[in-house]
Amino acid sequence: MAFDAIETPFGKVDKIVGGSATYVGYAASNFVTPIQQVSIVGYDFPKEEMDEMKKRGMQLEGVEIVPDKKSFFWSGKYHLDMNTRDTLITDLNVLADFNPVIPDSYQGAEFLMLGNLSPNIQSSVIEQLKVRPKLIVMDTMNFWMDIALDDLKKVLKKIDVLLVNDSEARQLSEEISLVKAARKILAMGPKFLIIKKGEHGALLFHENHVFCAPALPLEEVFDPTGAGDTFAGGFIGHLAKTKDISFENMKTAIIVGSAMASFCVEKFGPERLKEITKKDIDARLQEFVSLAEFELDLV
Amino acid sequence: MAFDAIETPFGKVDKIVGGSATYVGYAASNFVTPIQQVSIVGYDFPKEEMDEMKKRGMQLEGVEIVPDKKSFFWSGKYHLDMNTRDTLITDLNVLADFNPVIPDSYQGAEFLMLGNLSPNIQSSVIEQLKVRPKLIVMDTMNFWMDIALDDLKKVLKKIDVLLVNDSEARQLSEEISLVKAARKILAMGPKFLIIKKGEHGALLFHENHVFCAPALPLEEVFDPTGAGDTFAGGFIGHLAKTKDISFENMKTAIIVGSAMASFCVEKFGPERLKEITKKDIDARLQEFVSLAEFELDLV
Numbered sequence: 001m002a003f004d005a006i007e008t009p010f011g012k013v014d015k016i017v018g019g020s021a022t023y024v025g026y027a028a029s030n031f032v033t034p035i036q037q038v039s040i041v042g043y044d045f046p047k048e049e050m051d052e053m054k055k056r057g058m059q060l061e062g063v064e065i066v067p068d069k070k071s072f073f074w075s076g077k078y079h080l081d082m083n084t085r086d087t088l089i090t091d092l093n094v095l096a097d098f099n100p101v102i103p104d105s106y107q108g109a110e111f112l113m114l115g116n117l118s119p120n121i122q123s124s125v126i127e128q129l130k131v132r133p134k135l136i137v138m139d140t141m142n143f144w145m146d147i148a149l150d151d152l153k154k155v156l157k158k159i160d161v162l163l164v165n166d167s168e169a170r171q172l173s174e175e176i177s178l179v180k181a182a183r184k185i186l187a188m189g190p191k192f193l194i195i196k197k198g199e200h201g202a203l204l205f206h207e208n209h210v211f212c213a214p215a216l217p218l219e220e221v222f223d224p225t226g227a228g229d230t231f232a233g234g235f236i237g238h239l240a241k242t243k244d245i246s247f248e249n250m251k252t253a254i255i256v257g258s259a260m261a262s263f264c265v266e267k268f269g270p271e272r273l274k275e276i277t278k279k280d281i282d283a284r285l286q287e288f289v290s291l292a293e294f295e296l297d298l299v
Numbered sequence: 300m301a302f303d304a305i306e307t308p309f310g311k312v313d314k315i316v317g318g319s320a321t322y323v324g325y326a327a328s329n330f331v332t333p334i335q336q337v338s339i340v341g342y343d344f345p346k347e348e349m350d351e352m353k354k355r356g357m358q359l360e361g362v363e364i365v366p367d368k369k370s371f372f373w374s375g376k377y378h379l380d381m382n383t384r385d386t387l388i389t390d391l392n393v394l395a396d397f398n399p400v401i402p403d404s405y406q407g408a409e410f411l412m413l414g415n416l417s418p419n420i421q422s423s424v425i426e427q428l429k430v431r432p433k434l435i436v437m438d439t440m441n442f443w444m445d446i447a448l449d450d451l452k453k454v455l456k457k458i459d460v461l462l463v464n465d466s467e468a469r470q471l472s473e474e475i476s477l478v479k480a481a482r483k484i485l486a487m488g489p490k491f492l493i494i495k496k497g498e499h500g501a502l503l504f505h506e507n508h509v510f511c512a513p514a515l516p517l518e519e520v521f522d523p524t525g526a527g528d529t530f531a532g533g534f535i536g537h538l539a540k541t542k543d544i545s546f547e548n549m550k551t552a553i554i555v556g557s558a559m560a561s562f563c564v565e566k567f568g569p570e571r572l573k574e575i576t577k578k579d580i581d582a583r584l585q586e587f588v589s590l591a592e593f594e595l596d597l598v
Contacts, residue, residue: 081475176380178498179518199477200499203516212513212590217502219478251593282597291511292591294550298581 001039001063002072005089006268008223009080016269017049019072020115020139023226025058026273027233027260028113030281031241033057036106038125040064040098042071052274061103066094082221083198102128111240113232114138114159119151126158135245137161137236138190139228142168156189160245163232165196178203182210192250194235196228204254206247213254214292216262216284223268227261230273234260259284300338300362301371304388305567307522308379315568316348318371319414319438322525324357325572326532326559327412329580330540332356335405337424339363339397341370351573360402365393381520382497401427410539412531413437413458418450425457434544436460436535437489438527441467455488459544462531464495477502481509491549493534495527503553505546512553513591515561515583522567526560529572533559558583 002019006012021039029035035058043066050060075089098121112133114122122138136159144152145168156162162185166178172188173181178195182205185193193205201215235257239245262284266272301318305311320338328334334357342365349359374388397420411432413421421437435458443451444467455461461484465477471487472480477494481504484492492504500514534556538544561583565571 177518177520179516182516197499200496201511201513210516210590211593212500212516213593214500214511214513214591217478217481217509217511219476221476248594252595255593255595285595285597289595291509292513292593294510294512294554294591295547296551296554296584296588298584 001037001041001045002074002095003044004225004269005073005075006223006225007077008082009078010220010222011268013268015073016271017046018074018226018269020117020229020232022049022053023229023264023270023273024113024115024233024236025053026056026270027230027257027264028237028240029056029058030260030276030278031234031237031256034059036062036103036109038062038100038102038106040066040072040094040100042069042094043067045071059105061105062100064094064098064101066097069094076225078224082224085224100125100128107131110134110243111236112136113236114155115229115232116141116144119144119148119155123151123155123158126155134243135160135236135239137163137232139163139232140168142171145171153188156185159190161192161194161250162190163194163196163228163235165198165228169193169195179210192247194254196231198224202231202254202258204247204250206250209247211247211251211254213251213258214288215258216287216291218262218265221265224265225268226270227264230264230270231257231261233257255285255288259288300336300340300344301373301394302343303524303568304372304374305522305524306376307381308377309519309521310567312567314372315570316345317373317525317568319416319528319531321348321352322528322563322569322572323412323414323532323535324352325355325569326529326556326563327536327539328355328357329559329575329577330533330536330555333358335361335402335408337361337399337401337405339365339371339393339399341365341368341393344370358404360404361399363393363397363400365396368393375524377523381523384523399424399427406430409433409542410535411435412535413454414528414531415440415443418443418447418454422450422454422457425454433542434459434535434538436462436531438462438531439467441470444470452487455484458489460491460493460549461489462493462495462527462534464497464527468492468494478509491546493553495530497523501530501553501557503546503549505549508546510546510550510553512550512557513587514557515586515590517561517564520564523564524567525569526563529563529569530556530560532556554584554587558587 004018070093072095073091116139138159173184175181204211238253238256303317369392371394372390415438437458472483474480494502503510537552537555
């Protein structure tokens with residue numbers, strides 16, 4: 001839970017609420033509650049945002065509030081094609097000392113989403129849970145592959161689903177072909193691998209199966225910040241709601257995640273996620289069905 | 300109908316049969332015959348290849364054989380990622396004087412596939428047909444947008460389906476968003492637009508509808524040469540077989556085209572296309588169904 005400053009070809013905001021846990025929480029709470037947040041913020045994180053989160057079924061007992069420090073702050077600028085961005089500022093602030101403590105009330109959680117953070121912190125959260133969750137989903141990024149690859153590989157052995165983008169999958173596996181990359185990554189520990197390809201959708205790999213999820217072609221991507229976390233929130237939210245972690249249901253969960261991400265990019269930060277209703281979500285899901293369905297008679 | 304020399308990270312061939320019409324013909328003849336080829340070759344084009352084509356239901360009356368010149372020759376080298384290539388040699392040879400004459404026996408053709416060539420030659424073929432075909436599909440490339448944009452725009456008014464890749468769609472429309480690009484291109488004439496995205500599949504646009512076709516994630520792409528033409532051949536082959544040019548059936552046709560293209564890249568040139576059976580095609584189509592299908596209950 002943090003602050004971002006974002007500049008896109010369509011406008012800029014100087015300070016807006018962001019952070020993985022924020023996006024995951026806003027997305028997932030459409031499908032299941034309670035969402036038990038684990039995070040750290042400073043004295044500057046708005047009480048109104050926390051109230052809004054609670055109203056939506058997020059529990060914040062696991063969110064440490066540091067009274068004399070500021071929240072994490074990231075500032076970035078997107079290029080014209082919106083696929084690449086430059087990081088302008090990264091102020092770790094409270095995140096420099098983040099050492100999450102899982103509250104007793106969170107014990108027994110069945111679905112765990114580990115946002116992108118240092119592998120050691122991700123690992124510490126898993127270790128603190130007395131009963132292993134039914135499903136552990138983990139996000140990471142190239143930064144941790146560069147500076148903490150060994151630690152990252154240790155966490156990979158403890159999780160069920162890994163989320164990365166295509167270039168990260170190639171970096172982690174040292175393979176160009178995504179099929180070969182997936183095979184190598186699945187051998188590192190996770191039973192499921194999701195490769196996010198931005199405007200080209202996502203691939204889900206499991207054993208010898210693969211599912212290709214489309215991305216909705218959008219007229220305008222206003223701000224891509226948080227789209228990956230929102231995808232993760234929709235994905236695990238659907239799984240937690242249905243309590244079904246089969247490959248078949250993960251395919252559906254990826255469509256749900258994609259639909260949530262398609263809302264996220266329509267406005268700055270998590271704004272749009274706070275506006276949408278179940279009816280909006282249903283209509284968007286229906287668009288995904290139309291987008292991908294076809295009939296086939298064999299030759 | 301031509302010759303190619305191809306170098307990929309997996310090997311090289313000095314001279315192999317190629318050319319748009321060759322790939323389109325080998326792909327489409329799995330679905331419908333006769334295929335009436337219009338092309339030009341030199342004295343060096345192998346008689347055995349022509350015999351093979353005839354055996355598969357391709358008629359070659361519209362293929363001019365120039366006795367004192369060589370066939371078109373292209374030589375290229377693919378980069379490691381196989382998505383980009385350098386052209387090493389382009390010897391126009393017979394193609395420099397290509398002025399196709401449609402044989403009387405071809406009159407009445409219901410489905411016309413215009414391979415990538417100068418817009419004026421594409422236009423001349425349309426003009427020579429006394430009865431307008433039920434469906435005209437056209438391929439083109441950035442080269443013609445660079446040097447013959449006005450001519451290209453004139454042909455666009457006469458056709459039904461345009462095939463381009465994503466960067467060509469952006470160049471033709473001067474739009475970054477593919478949704479906006481599609482709207483502009485559809486306003487230029489074609490009723491349907493297919494945007495090919497290589498390993499990311501393809502998009503079909505028609506009025507306000509869009510269909511997103513997946514590409515089969517492949518372990519190895521051995522040689523991408525001809526994949527686009529093979530896609531086109533499978534696409535129009537399915538439409539000609541079913542004689543149904545609705546949006547719904549075009550979605551299926553794109554899957555058929557994608558399946559054929561996925562075979563094409565498995566070996567050099569059109570080699571693999573000559574080996575496969577209807578059973579192979581059916582099995583590959585079934586893979587596309589598994590790849591893309593998901594179930595969804597609304598929220």
